[in-house]
Amino acid sequence: KQKTAYEIYQCDWSSDVCSSDLNSVKTYLAANPQTIYNWGFLPGIDSDSTDAEALFTLYNSYTSLQKFYLPVSAATYATWATQSQLLNVFAFVQSPGANVSTELDSVSFMQYMTAFNPSYTNKLPPSQYRYLSGVTAYSPLSQTLLNNFLAGNINFVATGAEGGISNTILVAGKNLNGTPANVAYSIDWTQININLAVSNAVINGSNNTLNPLYYTQDGINALQQVASTVGVQAIQAGLALGQVVD
Numbered sequence: 234k235q236k237t238a239y240e241i242y243q244c245d246w247s248s249d250v251c252s253s254d255l256n257s258v259k260t261y262l263a264a265n266p267q268t269i270y271n272w273g274f275l276p277g278i279d280s281d282s283t284d285a286e287a288l289f290t291l292y293n294s295y296t297s298l299q300k301f302y303l304p305v306s307a308a309t310y311a312t313w314a315t316q317s318q319l320l321n322v323f324a325f326v327q328s329p330g331a332n333v334s335t336e337l338d339s340v341s342f343m344q345y346m347t348a349f350n351p352s353y354t355n356k357l358p359p360s361q362y363r364y365l366s367g368v369t370a371y372s373p374l375s376q377t378l379l380n381n382f383l384a385g386n387i388n389f390v391a392t393g394a395e396g397g398i399s400n401t402i403l404v405a406g407k408n409l410n411g412t413p414a415n416v417a418y419s420i421d422w423t424q425i426n427i428n429l430a431v432s433n434a435v436i437n438g439s440n441n442t443l444n445p446l447y448y449t450q451d452g453i454n455a456l457q458q459v460a461s462t463v464g465v466q467a468i469q470a471g472l473a474l475g476q477v478v479d
Contacts, residue, residue: 256464356471360406360414419472
C-alpha cells in the first residue's frame with residue numbers, strides 16, 4: 234500500500250561520500266515518486282547542510298508528499314534553525330546522553346508517525362508533548378538552549394516531570410517552518426487518500442460492466458462522492474475540522 238513504509242538511508246560520512254549518497258536518494262525519489270513517504274537519516278547528514286538542503290528543497294511543497302526526518306547535533310542545529318522555509322523537514326537534536334548504538338531520537342517519532350493508522354476510534358493527537366519510547370531526555374538543558382531550540386523549531390526529548398509524568402516526551406513537535414507535525418501529516422494524509430480512493434474508483438469503474446463509470450456528470454458526481462467520503466473520514470479521525478460540503 235502506498236505511503237506506509239519508511240527507510241533509513243545510511244551514508245558513509247567518515248569517507249566523505251555524503252554528496253553521492255544524497256544523489257542516490259534523489260535518483261530514487263525521481264525514479265519512484267511517492268512510493269516512500271517518511272525518510273529518516275543517520276547522524277552526519279546535518280554536517281553536509283548544502284547538499285542536504287538542496288535535496289530537501291526539491292520536495293519543499295505541500296503537494297510533494299515527502300517527509301524528511303533530520304537528526305542534528307548541538308554543534309549543527311543553529312544552521313538548520315535558520316531554514317524556516319523547509320516545510321517537510323523535521324529536525325531533531327540528538328540528546329547528549331543518548332546511547333548512540335541504540336538510540337536515534339528522530340527515528341523514535343518517525344516510527345510513531347509511520348505506524349499510526351488514523352480512524353474514528355484512533356484519532357491523531359497533537360505532536361507536541363507526544364510520548365516517546367526508547368530515548369533519553371536532553372540534559373543538561375539550559376533555559377538559553379531551550380529557547381534557541383524552540384525559536385528555531387528544533388525538536389528535542391524532554392520529560393513530563395512538570396505534569397508529574399515520568400515518560401519522555403517530544404518538544405515542540407514542529408517542522409522547520411513551524412507547522413505542527415500532526416498538521417503536516419493531516420495535509421498529506423488527505424491528499425494521498427483522496428488520490429488513492431478516486432484512482433481506485435476510476436479503475437474499478439472502467440472494469441464494471443454492470444455500472445460502468447462514464448465521464449459524464451453522473452460520473453463526476455460519483456467521484457466527488459468518493460472524495461467527500463475521505464474528507465469525512467479525515468474529520469472523524471481528527472485530521473481536519475469543519476464539515477465536507479459537496
